[in-house]
Every structure is written in C-alpha cells, then in structure tokens.
Amino acid sequence: MxxxxxxxxxxxxxxxxxxxxxxxxxxxxxxxxxxxxxxxxxxxxxxxxxxxxxxxxxxxxxxxxxxxxxxxxxxxxxxxxxxxxxxxxxxxxxxxxxxxxxxxxxxxxxxxxxxxxxxxxxxxxxxxxxxxxxxxxxxxxxxxxxxxxxxxxxxxxxxxxxxxxxxxxxxxxxxxxxxxxxxxxxxxxxxxxxxxxxxxxxxIAVGKTAPYFRLPNAKKEMITRTEQFKDKYLLIHFWASWNEPSMKEQAKLRKINRDYKKSKTFGMLGISFDLDKAAWEKAIKQDSLTWQQVCDFKGLNSEVAHQYGIVNLPSNVLIEPNGKIAAWNVSEEELKQLVKKQDAN
Known part of the structure; x- marks a missing residue:
C-alpha cells in the first residue's frame, strides 16, 4: 500500500x-x-x-x-x-x-x-x-x-x-x-x-479474487459485493470516524461519487472500523456520505479487516466486475482511466 x-x-x-x-x-x-x-x-x-x-x-x-x-x-x-x-x-x-x-x-x-x-x-x-x-x-x-x-x-x-x-x-x-x-x-x-x-x-494481491464479506448498513440490511454490486467495478473505502486522515479523504470520495453515481459499471462502498454506532452515523450525516456504508462495530478486529489485511487508514481497493482485485489505494486519475475503459467495452 x-x-x-x-x-x-x-x-x-x-x-x-x-x-x-x-x-x-x-x-x-x-x-x-x-x-x-x-x-x-x-x-x-x-x-x-x-x-x-x-x-x-x-x-x-x-x-x-x-x-x-x-x-x-x-x-x-x-x-x-x-x-x-x-x-x-x-x-x-x-x-x-x-x-x-x-x-x-x-x-x-x-x-x-x-x-x-x-x-x-x-x-x-x-x-x-x-x-x-x-x-x-x-x-x-x-x-x-x-x-x-x-x-x-x-x-x-x-x-x-x-x-x-x-x-x-x-x-x-x-x-x-x-x-x-x-x-x-x-x-x-x-x-x-x-x-x-x-x-x-x-x-489479496492484484489479480487475486477479493474476499467475500457480508456487512450491515445503517438500516441493518446485509450488503455484499456479489449482490448489490454485481457486474460493476467496486471501490471500497476503508475508514473510521475516529481517524482524522480518513475524514479528510471524504472530500475526494464525494467528488468521485458525484462523477460516477450514474455509471452503470461503477459503485462505491464505505467499510467503517468504528466502534461506536452513534459516532459512525454522525460522521455519515455530517460528511454527506450518500453512497453505501457498512459497519459491524468491531473496529480493526473486524473480520473484513483481517480478510483484506487492513493495517492503515484510510485505504481503498478497487475490485473488477469479475471479482478480481484491480488495484490497491487507487488514485482518482487511475480510477477514471479504469472506469472509462470499462464503459467503452
């Protein structure tokens, strides 16, 4: 990373x-x-x-x-x-x-x-x-x-x-x-x-199949890559409300969301490592995180943290429509090129 x-x-x-x-x-x-x-x-x-x-x-x-x-x-x-x-x-x-x-x-x-x-x-x-x-x-x-x-x-x-x-x-x-x-x-x-x-x-290296996960959103709906984001590029953002760098990163993500929210080939998901539900929900509301957000409130001991080897925040991973890992900590420009290529196919 x-x-x-x-x-x-x-x-x-x-x-x-x-x-x-x-x-x-x-x-x-x-x-x-x-x-x-x-x-x-x-x-x-x-x-x-x-x-x-x-x-x-x-x-x-x-x-x-x-x-x-x-x-x-x-x-x-x-x-x-x-x-x-x-x-x-x-x-x-x-x-x-x-x-x-x-x-x-x-x-x-x-x-x-x-x-x-x-x-x-x-x-x-x-x-x-x-x-x-x-x-x-x-x-x-x-x-x-x-x-x-x-x-x-x-x-x-x-x-x-x-x-x-x-x-x-x-x-x-x-x-x-x-x-x-x-x-x-x-x-x-x-x-x-x-x-x-x-x-x-x-x-979890580039080219490997992304680990499966099933996590709840604020409405207690279970979210998975294979159900809600099937046949799409998926950008997963790992963050926490208690991590200041994570919160600073949200502005870039809001821009990405605005640019691609109508795309049929791209989706976004925030996976939080918060421990406190109230703090998590407050951060989502204050920072206008309108894309899908999930959290199991186990912090960095969450199973998904171990599955994806998350040891620093913020981090992100881009998953291809076929479920393979395309890139770690992808930049906005890299994302633009990948989605553009996918839309052209």
Missing part, C-alpha cells in the same frame, strides 16, 4: 498482551510529550492483543501532554497525529516515555525511555542526517539495521514498514530477513502473526 501506514504491530502486541495488560499485576507507565508548534491537538494511541482493541485519546495543550497507561510487560503501540503521521512506541511497565521535537518534523521526534524507543530514534536521526535520500535509500538502511540488530524489537517494525507494507512486497526478502533474526525474535508471537499476514497479503 502506498500511504504512510499504521504499523501492523499496533494490531498485535509483541508479547500477546494489550495496553491494559493481560494479568492483574499492572504497573503505571507515563507517556509524556513536549512538541514545539503542535499547539492544542488530539492524538490517538493504538494497542491491541488481537482480541481486544484499545484506542486511547490523548489531549495536547500548548504542545504538551501527559498520559498514564497500565501495562505489565513490553507492548507495541503507535501514536497517531491528526496530520497523518504515525510514530511507533514500545511501552513497558513502570516506564517514563518522553517524546520531544517539533511539529514541523514529526517523523524525527526524539523518544527517550526503553532501549527500543531509543534505537528507533537513532535510526530516524540517521535518516535525517543524510538529508535528501533516494527512494531506495531508507529501505537499504532499514535492511542494514535489521541484519545488524537481529534481537531488536525495532527490527520487527522496520521489517513491516519497509518491506511488508509495499505495493509489491518481495516475499523472498521478507523471509530472508526473518530467518536472520535471533531466537528471541523468532519466538515472538508477532513474527508468527507477521508470517501469517504475509500469507494473507499474497492472497
């Missing part, structure tokens, strides 16, 4: 525990931040063990925030800024995590507290020090880090970011990098899950 992603590790805690912990001996972890120029803002912190999803809302006042968590072991998380920037975090019990930097360079924040956070900061600072890099340079540096740090949790994040979440992943390279990791990481539940997700990604 070609957008900055929500890290897959935000879906699976590295040790199989959620941010709230999986035992009774929970400890307070403090997440603090001082980010110049951020002003008053709202951030979101994701963390989950695969069966329970948690979304923490963090309020920023004058560039500062202080948030308390309860964890009993090291877990993975991701801090999401409304500007569409995603920062990975590693949280441990009784740890003070300090985040500092500038709102003008959110990708290069300094994160202190626990070795993985500091290793990630060093990696990012290395990229920053190199100045303008070629498209392949960050990937090469990520590979070097992974091979030189076979026991670092950051290696898992870099593997997913720079190799798994690509439009056309090199699965042989991914498998090679995993094989080079230490026994500690090899035994990590995340690696097992990563292998499983790589397998799923192969199943």
């Amino acid at each position: 070609n957008k900055r992603l929500i890290w897959l590790a935000c879906i699976i805690a590295l040790t199989g525990c959620s941010l709230t912990g999986c035992g009774n001996k929970v400890q307070e972890t403090h997440l603090r931040g001082e980010i110049t120029g951020l002003g008053n803002d709202t951030l979101y912190l994701y963390g989950t063990d695969g069966t329970y999803e948690r979304i923490d809302t963090i309020l920023v006042k004058e560039g500062k925030f202080d948030h308390t968590l309860h964890v009993d072991t090291i877990v993975s998380a991701v801090l999401v800024f409304n500007r569409g920037i995603y920062i990975p975090l590693f949280l441990t019990k009784k740890e003070d995590i300090m985040i500092q930097g500038s709102a003008d360079a959110l990708e290069f924040l300094t994160i202190e507290g626990s070795t993985p956070n500091e290793e990630y900061t060093t990696f990012q600072q290395t990229l920053k020090a190199q100045g303008k890099l070629s498209d392949n340079a960050p990937t090469a540096k990520a590979e070097a880090f992974i091979r030189n740090h076979p026991s670092s949790l950051v290696s898992i994040y870099l593997l997913n970011t720079y190799f798994v979440q690509k439009p056309n992943p090199d699965y042989a390279k991914i498998e090679s990098l995993i094989e080079g990791m230490s026994g500690t990481l090899q035994d990590n539940p995340f690696i097992g899950q990563l292998k499983e997700n790589v397998g799923k990604m192969k199943e």
